[in-house]
Every structure is written in C-alpha cells, then in structure tokens.
Amino acid sequence: MNKNNTIHTRNFSIIAHIDHGKSTLADRLLERTETIDKRKMRDQVLDRMELERERGITIKMQPVLMHHRGDDGILYTLNLIDTPGHIDFAYEVSRALKAVEGVLLLVDATQGVQAQTLTTLSMAKEVGCVIIPVITKIDSPLARISDACDEISELLSISEDQIIMVSGKTGEGIDILLKKIIERVPPPRNSSADEARALVFDFSYSTHRGVSVYARLFDGSIKKGDMLTLRGANKQYTALEVGIFTPDEVPVESLNAGDIGYVVTGIKEPGVVAVGDTVASVRGALPPLEGFARPNAVVWASVYPESQDDFTDLRRALERLHLADSSLSFEEESSGTLGRGFRCGFLGMLHLEIVIERLHREFSLNLIATIPTISYTVTTQEKREVIYTPSRFPEFGAIVSIEEPWARVVLITPPESLSLLMQLFYEYEGTVLDTKTYSDGRIELAVEMPLRELMRGFFDKVKNVSSGYASLSYTILKERKADVVKIEIRIADEPIHAFARVVSRRRVQEEADHIVERLYKVLPRQMFVTKIQASALGRIIASRTLSAMRKDVTGYLYGGDVTRKKKLLEKQKKGKKRLAARGKVHIPEDVFMKMVRDYE
Ligand SMILES: Nc1nc2c(ncn2[C@@H]2O[C@H](COP(=O)(O)OP(=O)(O)O)[C@@H](O)[C@H]2O)c(=O)[nH]1
Numbered sequence: 001m002n003k004n005n006t007i008h009t010r011n012f013s014i015i016a017h018i019d020h021g022k023s024t025l026a027d028r029l030l031e032r033t034e035t036i037d038k039r040k041m042r043d044q045v046l047d048r049m050e051l052e053r054e055r056g057i058t059i060k061m062q063p064v065l066m067h068h069r070g071d072d073g074i075l076y077t078l079n080l081i082d083t084p085g086h087i088d089f090a091y092e093v094s095r096a097l098k099a100v101e102g103v104l105l106l107v108d109a110t111q112g113v114q115a116q117t118l119t120t121l122s123m124a125k126e127v128g129c130v131i132i133p134v135i136t137k138i139d140s141p142l143a144r145i146s147d148a149c150d151e152i153s154e155l156l157s158i159s160e161d162q163i164i165m166v167s168g169k170t171g172e173g174i175d176i177l178l179k180k181i182i183e184r185v186p187p188p189r190n191s192s193a194d195e196a197r198a199l200v201f202d203f204s205y206s207t208h209r210g211v212s213v214y215a216r217l218f219d220g221s222i223k224k225g226d227m228l229t230l231r232g233a234n235k236q237y238t239a240l241e242v243g244i245f246t247p248d249e250v251p252v253e254s255l256n257a258g259d260i261g262y263v264v265t266g267i268k269e270p271g272v273v274a275v276g277d278t279v280a281s282v283r284g285a286l287p288p289l290e291g292f293a294r295p296n297a298v299v300w301a302s303v304y305p306e307s308q309d310d311f312t313d314l315r316r317a318l319e320r321l322h323l324a325d326s327s328l329s330f331e332e333e334s335s336g337t338l339g340r341g342f343r344c345g346f347l348g349m350l351h352l353e354i355v356i357e358r359l360h361r362e363f364s365l366n367l368i369a370t371i372p373t374i375s376y377t378v379t380t381q382e383k384r385e386v387i388y389t390p391s392r393f394p395e396f397g398a399i400v401s402i403e404e405p406w407a408r409v410v411l412i413t414p415p416e417s418l419s420l421l422m423q424l425f426y427e428y429e430g431t432v433l434d435t436k437t438y439s440d441g442r443i444e445l446a447v448e449m450p451l452r453e454l455m456r457g458f459f460d461k462v463k464n465v466s467s468g469y470a471s472l473s474y475t476i477l478k479e480r481k482a483d484v485v486k487i488e489i490r491i492a493d494e495p496i497h498a499f500a501r502v503v504s505r506r507r508v509q510e511e512a513d514h515i516v517e518r519l520y521k522v523l524p525r526q527m528f529v530t531k532i533q534a535s536a537l538g539r540i541i542a543s544r545t546l547s548a549m550r551k552d553v554t555g556y557l558y559g560g561d562v563t564r565k566k567k568l569l570e571k572q573k574k575g576k577k578r579l580a581a582r583g584k585v586h587i588p589e590d591v592f593m594k595m596v597r598d599y600e
C-alpha cells in the first residue's frame with residue numbers, strides 16, 4: 001500500500017537527564033525544518049501545558065511531525081517525540097520509545113552523563129531502539145566537551161567520532177544532526193498487511209470529540225469514517241477524524257503503517273481507552289500489539305475537597321486527569337474528619353505535586369492532601385494484605401510480619417560531596433553496593449534503601465549536601481522485611497486518621513515528638529483544653545496539652561464595632577456547626593496542609 005511512503009519516514013525520540021536541553025534542541029529542529037511559523041516560535045515550544053511553561057519542565061511527551069529534504073533530494077517525514085526527563089515521568093518515556101525506531105541520547109556538555117541519562121538509556125536499549133549519542137550546549141563557556149565524550153564513548157562502547165555535537169541555543173550542528181537522523185534511524189518496518197493495527201501510546205480528551213488516541217501505526221492504514229476497534233477494551237467506534245501533530249492536531253486523509261498520528265474516537269466514557277491498547281480494523285485477524293507494563297504507583301496520598309459540596313466535581317476532575325495521565329490511580333474513601341475523598345496513587349512526589357496543582361488550577365478545586373505514604377504488605381494471623389493507608393494498619397499486637405518495597409538508587413556525584421552523602425545514606429538506611437569513578441573524577445554509586453526512606457525527602461537532601469551537583473535515579477526492587485511502626489495521632493481523644501503515619505522503628509520516638517510538637521504549634525486553640533497525643537506500639541509516647549480558647553470571642557474588641565462583633569459571633573456559630581459535623585475538635589484545613597508540607 002504505502003510501503004514507498006514510509007521508507008522515507010523516521011520516528012525518533014529525544015531522551016536525557018532533566019534540563020539537559022531536550023525541548024530546546026527540539027525547538028531548533030522545528031525551526032530548521034520550518035515546522036513552526038517563526039512568529040509562533042517561543043522557547044521550549046513543545047512544553048504546551050501552562051504548568052510546564054511555568055516550571056520550565058516537560059511533564060508530558062509531545063509528538064510532532066517535521067519534513068526535511070535529505071542530501072539525496074528526498075523529502076523525509078520526521079516524527080519526533082519530546083519526552084520528560086524527571087524520573088516520575090519515566091512511564092511517558094517508556095511509551096514514547098515503543099512508538100519510535102531510534103533515540104537521540106542527549107548529554108549536556110556542562111554536566112556530563114547524569115543519573116537519568118543512565119536510566120533512559122537502559123529503557124531505550126530494552127525496547128531495541130537505535131541510539132544516537134548527542135552532546136549539546138557546546139556553546140556554553142562551562143562546556144567540558146572532552147569529558148562528556150569520554151563518558152559517552154565508555155557508556156556506549158563506541159568511538160568518539162560517532163558522537164554528534166550540537167548547541168540547542170545557537171543551532172550549531174543541527175544540519176549534521178538531521179542528516180544523521182535520516183542515516184541512522186531505521187525506517188519503520190515494512191508491513192504488507194491491509195488491516196490496520198496501531199499502538200495507543202497516549203491520548204487527549206475534549207468535551208465534544210471525546211478521546212483522541214495518539215497512535216503509532218504498525219500495519220495497514222486508518223482514514224476518517226473507518227470502523228475500528230480497541231482490542232483490549234473490546235470497544236467499537238468510527239474514526240471521526242485522523243491527523244498528525246504539527247504540534248497542533250491537524251487532520252489528514254489517512255494514517256499509514258509507520259506513521260504517528262491521532263484518531264478521534266468520540267468515546268466519552270472514562271476508563272475505556274487505555275494506553276497500550278491496540279487500535280485495529282473491526283474485522284482484523286492480526287493479534288493485538290504488545291502493550292506496556294502498567295506502572296505501579298509508588299506513593300499514595302488522600303485528597304479531599306475542602307468543601308464536601310465539591311466531592312462530585314473532584315471525582316470528575318480526577319476522571320478527566322486520568323484521561324490524560326493514565327498513570328494516576330484513585331479510589332473513593334471516607335475519613336471521619338475529612339469526609340469523602342479519594343485515595344490516589346502516584347509515580348513519585350513530583351507527580352503527586354503536579355496532580356494536586358492541576359486539580360487546583362485546571363478545575364478550581366481547593367483540596368486537602370494527606371501525608372504521602374508507600375505501601376506495605378502486612379501479614380496477620382488471619383490474612384496478608386497490601387496496605388497503603390497508615391490508619392488501616394492492624395493493631396501492633398496482631399501483626400506477624402511487614403514487608404516493604406526497596407529501591408536501587410544510582411547517584412552520580414562530585415567527589416567533594418561524598419562524605420556528606422555517606423552520612424546521609426546512614427540516616428536513610430541506605431547501603432552502598434557499588435562505586436565507579438568517571439574520568440572527570442565524579443563518582444557513580446549504587447545504593448539500596450527502603451523506598452519509605454527514599455520518599456522521606458531524600459532527593460532534596462542529596463541536592464542540598466551536594467549543592468545541586470549530584471543527580472540520582474532509582475528503580476523499585478522486590479519487597480523486603482520491614483521494621484516499621486505505625487504512629488497514631490489523637491486530638492482530644494479522637495483519632496485523626498489523616499495524621500497517622502508509618503515510620504522506621506528506630507525513629508519512632510523522634511517522629512512522634514516531632515508530629516505532636518508541630519501540631520501543638522499549628523493547631524488553633526479549641527473551646528476546651530485539648531490533648532494532642534501520639535501513640536505507637538500500644539502506648540502513648542508523646543503528648544502535649546493545648547490550653548482552651550477564651551470564651552468570648554468578641555471580648556477583646558474595644559469600642560462598639562457592632563458589625564465586626566456580629567461577624568465574629570456569626571463565625572463562631574459556623575465554627576460550632578462544623579464542630580458538630582466533624583466531632584469534637586475543629587481542625588482547620590490549613591493545618592492539614594501545614595502538616596503535609598512539613599513532612600516533605
Ligand atoms: N547554553 C545553552 N543552554 C541551553 C542549551 N540547550 C538548552 N539550554 C538551557 O538549558 C535549560 C534546560 O533546557 P530544556 O530544553 O528545558 O531541557 P529539558 O529538560 O531536557 O527539556 C534551559 O534553561 C535552556 O535554555 C544550549 O545548547 N546551550
């Protein structure tokens with residue numbers, strides 16, 4: 001069919017450590033190929049989400065189609081997928097990799113190989129992508145090009161002349177890069193099938209057109225009006241439109257084997273379309289394509305609407321976000337203090353932060369999020385279950401054993417920070433298993449530690465002690481026996497589940513003191529004397545008493561400001577109503593926020 005076409009297609013992705021210049025290099029490629037109108041060009045143009053632009057990071061992968069005339073005079077179609085660099089978004093990278101034949105492995109000349117360079121490289125190797133090493137930022141006065149060359153040639157076992165030098169800032173080397181992409185990225189596999197088969201690697205949602213699947217076609221072709229099926233979901237639909245990314249969605253006649261594009265499905269129900277599913281012709285006989293391993297959530301936190309009236313809106317918002325971010329998981333739960341909300345699973349702390357911020361911004365929801373936690377496998381006399389809500393931990397006496405996930409952390413650090421890092425590993429229960437020294441003196445360390453400890457602000461600590469120079473990445477290991485203890489918090493004898501947490505036994509006293517002290521500081525005084533207590537291992541291990549608030553809330557107002565007085569009394573009445581709704585203690589929303597922030 002379109003065999004002749006796709007021979008002149010090259011599908012590739014850019015992978016690198018965060019901030020190494022992927023999106024900026026993509027800018028230059030888009031400019032050079034005249035894909036984006038000069039007037040519309042701006043820095044990191046592929047970072048289209050408001051949050052991406054504000055934070056200067058890529059969160060979502062973004063495909064874009066370019067045309068470039070090769071030295072042979074042929075007009076090539078180049079499909080580029082820009083990817084995020086942060087470890088929390090590695091799932092985006094892994095999906096992009098399944099849609100392409102090659103990758104540009106980008107290394108920042110001022111930084112050299114970093115932890116995420118290693119992780120993304122091993123992902124690309126695993127799916128069998130051709131790897132083109134590229135050093136960027138060669139324009140920078142801080143560039144250490146020969147060090148970077150050494151590191152890459154050792155990493156990939158290649159000679160240095162295979163490495164391409166570019167600057168995403170000045171555009172130097174872009175022509176050679178385009179030439180090498182055409183030369184070295186293999187064209188898509190030739191398919192003779194006349195039935196369509198495409199892998200869904202992402203999707204977007206719009207209110208009136210439903211889900212648009214982002215797909216890589218491996219066989220056949222798809223055009224508007226075709227009857228298609230989602231093989232995994234077993235759902236039939238008509239293609240309302242097919243198109244390409246420029247990076248805006250632009251309709252085309254048809255998508256053919258080897259192409260990357262989108263198909264508008266009109267499907268509006270949540271939960272039908274999933275990444276990794278296969279789009280196929282209705283009467284197709286080919287087996288579905290291999291999808292993606294579902295990523296497992298790494299941290300959980302509960303999210304509650306500040307006002308219970310917003311509960312339905314919150315559900316809708318989560319469903320919508322899930323349509324654009326399939327790695328987000330959530331289920332309904334309710335808590336005595338906070339009402340109805342959702343237990344959400346995230347791929348890491350940054351993912352959590354981004355989701356909460358998007359709920360707030362894109363859906364105008366004011367939320368209370370609880371302290372993030374990992375999951376534990378808890379065995380009691382009766383059963384063995386995975387628990388990811390600390391308050392659900394069985395009573396101390398009933399527990400036979402607890403297991404928890406571990407992580408293998410790879411760090412790359414300048415030698416000066418080594419001794420401080422070693423101290424940090426001790427504090428975070430990490431063990432160094434392996435070290436390697438780079439030619440520029442930097443050291444690569446492989447460390448194993450409980451995931452629980454890693455999530456306890458380890459990233460920030462590493463950045464701090466190394467003045468930002470150390471980079472790290474991690475993979476999750478199997479579960480191991482855990483020596484952890486649940487701390488329960490009671491305020492005025494009422495257990496507040498949202499404050500419960502699970503900590504290492506050796507830190508239980510320190511943590512309990514800390515939580516109680518913190519609550520003592522941030523909790524407003526109540527109408528009565530209030531006890532704040534932390535218990536663990538079946539007894540109270542920390543406690544403070546908050547004195548009572550004075551009765552007459554208006555008493556301190558001098559003069560006769562009647563309206564102000566009225567307002568205060570009104571407020572007090574409301575407060576009492578809320579008190580009644582929530583039990584005895586009134587805990588303002590911002591206390592929950594303060595307790596979470598303190599922990600990060
Ligand atoms: N000097 C210099 N700075 C660059 C170059 N490429 C990117 N940068 C800067 O590096 C930072 C990260 O770039 P970005 O493209 O967002 O990186 P990404 O996270 O890999 O997508 C930005 O401040 C860019 O302006 C380059 O070639 N030279």
Ligand SMILES: [Mg+2]
Nearest residue numbers: 022023057058
């Ligand atoms: Mg980027």
